[in-house]
Amino acid sequence: MALPHDSNETSYLLPPNNEDWGRQTIPDFVYGQKDLMAEGIQWPRNAPGIPDALPQSPFDAALCSAWKQRVELGLFRYRLRELQTQILPGAVGFVAQLNVERGVQRRPPQTIKSVRQAFDPVQFNFNKIRPGEVLFRLHREPDLPGTLLQEDILVVINVSPLEWGHVLLVPEPARQLPQRLLPGALRAGIEAVLLSLHPGFRVGFNSLGGLASVNHLHLHGYYLAHRLPVEQAPSEPLDPGGHLHLLQDLPAPGFLFYTRGPGPDLESLISRITGHQPDQLQV
Known part of the structure; x- marks a missing residue:
């Protein structure tokens, strides 16, 4: 079970x-190989609400309890209420949500002129957030396979949340990395999904020019209690090993990358994706 350093409880x-x-x-949230191996995660017959309604992993419990406390302490720009949500008519079945407060109260996005824009320490970045906005640090145990450089990932609240449990995964903010997807960040995002028992826990990345509003490397994570069209879209394999697929029957083209789980397969997948960085990515 995932544990903090030098303690049985945190x-x-x-x-x-x-x-x-x-x-x-x-606090550190330390996890190992066994924490990434959950199987049989499925949507219940009735769509769940907030994550408390479903079985929780240690990661879910840590994130949700800390996030809920920050709500009560007033650390967000607004208090997230139940959002008006509709499944739009049509063959695709888009999930649409109305979040007026985010549109009005979120921090104005930075001016982006290039997808390779350098980090600017004068602009807002995650070294300027309040101490209370940090929930914990993700830390991989040495038993996890992989040749990628170990990175500690800060998990911080998004003060203008899209949905319940909306957090940002920020790889070592002191390094002042611009918003370009790197292997260690992608691995952290995939492993965060594997750490959760909730079928609706999403992790996404949007690049500069792809609606990213802060030029400081980060990924988004949050719980969405609705299936998305991309989850059920058919796909066509593009390589003999079945690791790369082309998604079909969606309004925009997209790729599906498949891996069996943590290990060499995942490391190879990460290198493949970051070698051809997309503007937007969701896992």
């Missing part, structure tokens, strides 16, 4: 006195 909650938040050490 709390991802902030202390009562906000003056202590900056002095509190960021």
Whole structure:
């Protein structure tokens, strides 16, 4: 089971006195190979609501409890209510949500002039967030396979949430990396999905020019209690091994990458994807 360093139990909650938040050490969420091997995760017959309604992994429990506390402490720009959601008519069945407060109260996006724009420390970045916005740090145990450089990933709240549990996965913010998908960041995103028992936990990346609003490397993660059309779209294999597919019957073209799980297959998949970086990616 995933555990913090040097402890059998941890709390991802902030202390009562906000003056202590900056002095509190960021808790580690440490995970290993066995935490990524859950099987049989399926949508229930009745679509779930918030993640509390379904069995939770240690990752889900840590994220949801810490996120809920930050809501109660008023650290978000607005309090997320139940969103008006509709499945649009038509063959595709798009999921549409109305989130007026995000449109009005979110931080204005940065001006993006190039997909290769350099990091600008003067602009807003994740080194400028309040201490209370950090939930925990994702840390891989040494037993996990892989040749990619180990990176600690901060899990922080998105103060203008799209949905319940909306967080940002930020790889080592002090390195001041621009918003370009790197192998370590992609691996962290895929492993975050594998750490969750909720079928609607999503991780996505949008590039500069692909609606990214902050030029500081990050991925999004949140719970969406609805199946998406891409989950059931047919696909055509493009390579003999069946690792690369072309999605079909969707309004926009897309690729499906398949892997059996953590290990050499996943490392190869990550290298393949980051060698041909898409503007937007969801897993």
